[in-house]
Amino acid sequence: MKRYMLSMKARRIRDGYLFVLPWIIGCIFFFAGPILLSIRLSFSKLIKVTGFQMEWLGLDNYMRAFVYDVTFIPMFLEVVKNMFVNTPLIVIFSLFIAMLLNRDIKLRGLFRVVFFLPVLLGAGYVMQQLIGYGVDKESIEVAKGMLLPREMLLYFGPRVSGFIQLFLDRFTIILWKSGVQILLFLSGLQGIPPALYEAARCDSATEWEMFWKITLPMISPVILLNIVYTIIDSFTDFANPIIDFIYQTAFQRTEFEYAAAVGWIYFIFILIILGMTFGLMKRYIYRTGK
Amino acid sequence: MTKIAAKKVRRRLRFRFSFKWFLVYVFMLSLVAFTALPIVYMVSTAFKPIDELFIYPPQFFVRRPTLINFSNLLFALNSSEVPFVRYIFNSVLTASVTVGLTVIVSAMGAFSLVKYKPPGSNIIFMIILGALMFSPHVTQIPTYMVVNSLGIINTYLALIIPKVAVAYNFFLMKQFTEQLPDVLLEAARIDGAGEWYIFWKIVMPSLRPAWATLIVFSFVANWNDYFSPLIFTTSQTMKTLPLALQTIAGGLSIARAGAVGAATLLMTMPTIIIFTIMQAKVMETMVHSGIKA
Numbered sequence: 001m002k003r004y005m006l007s008m009k010a011r012r013i014r015d016g017y018l019f020v021l022p023w024i025i026g027c028i029f030f031f032a033g034p035i036l037l038s039i040r041l042s043f044s045k046l047i048k049v050t051g052f053q054m055e056w057l058g059l060d061n062y063m064r065a066f067v068y069d070v071t072f073i074p075m076f077l078e079v080v081k082n083m084f085v086n087t088p089l090i091v092i093f094s095l096f097i098a099m100l101l102n103r104d105i106k107l108r109g110l111f112r113v114v115f116f117l118p119v120l121l122g123a124g125y126v127m128q129q130l131i132g133y134g135v136d137k138e139s140i141e142v143a144k145g146m147l148l149p150r151e152m153l154l155y156f157g158p159r160v161s162g163f164i165q166l167f168l169d170r171f172t173i174i175l176w177k178s179g180v181q182i183l184l185f186l187s188g189l190q191g192i193p194p195a196l197y198e199a200a201r202c203d204s205a206t207e208w209e210m211f212w213k214i215t216l217p218m219i220s221p222v223i224l225l226n227i228v229y230t231i232i233d234s235f236t237d238f239a240n241p242i243i244d245f246i247y248q249t250a251f252q253r254t255e256f257e258y259a260a261a262v263g264w265i266y267f268i269f270i271l272i273i274l275g276m277t278f279g280l281m282k283r284y285i286y287r288t289g290k
Numbered sequence: 291m292t293k294i295a296a297k298k299v300r301r302r303l304r305f306r307f308s309f310k311w312f313l314v315y316v317f318m319l320s321l322v323a324f325t326a327l328p329i330v331y332m333v334s335t336a337f338k339p340i341d342e343l344f345i346y347p348p349q350f351f352v353r354r355p356t357l358i359n360f361s362n363l364l365f366a367l368n369s370s371e372v373p374f375v376r377y378i379f380n381s382v383l384t385a386s387v388t389v390g391l392t393v394i395v396s397a398m399g400a401f402s403l404v405k406y407k408p409p410g411s412n413i414i415f416m417i418i419l420g421a422l423m424f425s426p427h428v429t430q431i432p433t434y435m436v437v438n439s440l441g442i443i444n445t446y447l448a449l450i451i452p453k454v455a456v457a458y459n460f461f462l463m464k465q466f467t468e469q470l471p472d473v474l475l476e477a478a479r480i481d482g483a484g485e486w487y488i489f490w491k492i493v494m495p496s497l498r499p500a501w502a503t504l505i506v507f508s509f510v511a512n513w514n515d516y517f518s519p520l521i522f523t524t525s526q527t528m529k530t531l532p533l534a535l536q537t538i539a540g541g542l543s544i545a546r547a548g549a550v551g552a553a554t555l556l557m558t559m560p561t562i563i564i565f566t567i568m569q570a571k572v573m574e575t576m577v578h579s580g581i582k583a
Contacts, residue, residue: 016406023399026455034432263428
């Protein structure tokens with residue numbers, strides 16, 4: 001009887017597939033499958049949830065978002081505006097903090113942990129809880145009372161105090177959202193060879209010049225990464241009204257099809273923004289080893 | 291003469307230097323205070339007795355701390371609905387099983403794709419990179435349909451299985467596995483070790499920083515996950531802590547603020563504990579080799 005033997009190579013391929021199999025199964029069932037289903041869903045009308053019974057409807061769901069629904073477009077514009085304002089602020093702020101942390105500052109460990117803490121809490125519902133039930137707002141109120149006495153606000157008048165309030169509100173959002181970006185920038189800053197700075201110092205370059213001519217070009221890939229991360233992060237954020245809208249439409253008004261269509265509109269918008277970011281940043285990215 | 295002048299200059303320089311640093315510290319500490327403020331406020335709310343909760347404007351620090359909110363939460367709420375301990379049990383069970391499974395599945399997959407490179411591994415990499423960009427909310431509805439058709443709605447399985455094959459976890463493990471030297475595996479093979487044995491005795495121990503990081507991230511994400519228990523479970527006994535928190539907070543009354551504070555504190559404790567245990571490793575891996583462009 002001839003014994004069937006697998007060659008060394010075939011055996012390794014078999015073992016490789018066996019190791020990756022659980023992940024592939026999970027991916028097909030809970031990622032790839034749902035993605036395809038959701039595309040189909042956005043073009044159809046759902047008849048029965050259990051058997052995936054759908055009826056082809058064409059672009060009706062998409063039309064509804066742009067033409068019939070009065071709430072969607074203003075909300076969408078608001079989200080876009082917030083994204084355009086917050087993303088540069090978060091990136092610049094986290095670069096600033098990372099550069100401070102990259103020096104031999106005392107209590108570095110403490111600073112790192114505290115700036116990362118919001119990521120731990122903010123990853124989920126607790127953050128929403130803190131904001132939603134006014135804990136955050138109240139604490140800001142109290143902080144304002146401590147930082148700026150009420151009389152001072154009165155003295156400046158409503159316009160200035162309103163401005164300060166706006167600034168503080170946005171500032172908290174930025175602070176709470178730049179944990180991961182700070183860490184990424186730190187890793188990028190530590191990858192810059194110190195010899196470059198030494199050479200620049202020998203040529204009597206100032207700190208300011210060194211920042212623009214060495215630090216910025218060297219971490220440009222990380223800047224791109226951070227912009228992308230911030231955009232995606234804002235996309236998946238809890239406080240994002242569109243995400244909330246999708247959830248409400250799908251699970252409280254049970255209009256799954258419309259929710260799927262809105263989800264795809266938003267996703268395609270994000271893809272376009274990301275593509276534009278890559279296109280714009282490409283020529284400013286400095287690559288080493290070329 | 292010149293010496294004295296030079297000394298003077300140097301002293302002035304040093305003074306200015308330290309003054310600059312003083313400003314930097316003041317700035318950094320105020321940022322820290324600002325970041326930590328909501329957390330401090332939440333902790334102090336959890337210990338406030340009922341009369342202090344009603345003070346307006348709200349006081350930042352608690353004056354007479356009590357544990358009444360915690361005992362209310364754990365015992366008084368028992369009589370009405372599902373005991374609070376049940377939510378804790380649900381959360382601990384689903385979060386820890388999910389984290390364990392996702393670490394093993396991601397590590398196995400990454401090991402295979404990086405070290406065996408079976409045909410088609412490039413396609414899988416592409417899918418993973420694409421999946422990194424996807425918001426889970428877009429696929430939430432179809433996932434619900436899939437879970438529904440599998441017939442596991444309202445079981446612990448529904449809270450665990452969909453969250454095992456997560457692209458981000460795979461990506462993280464892949465980045466680390468690539469740094470593992472092939473020589474190590476070859477040496478083990480020559481000594482007659484099987485692939486399964488190599489995975490458990492060589493790959494996993496050397497990737498300890500990687501899965502320490504993964505445990506933290508995955509645990510935080512699953513522990514705080516609000517959507518899947520909301521969607522995949524229907525009965526109150528299957529809900530997890532984030533949902534219980536909402537039930538308790540329901541009605542928005544100030545009297546409940548103490549209970550909410552206590553519940554939030556109980557909820558954030560495990561993530562903070564896990565993070566502080568793993569902190570040194572996570573920071574190290576993030577800063578050195580983690581997700582670098």
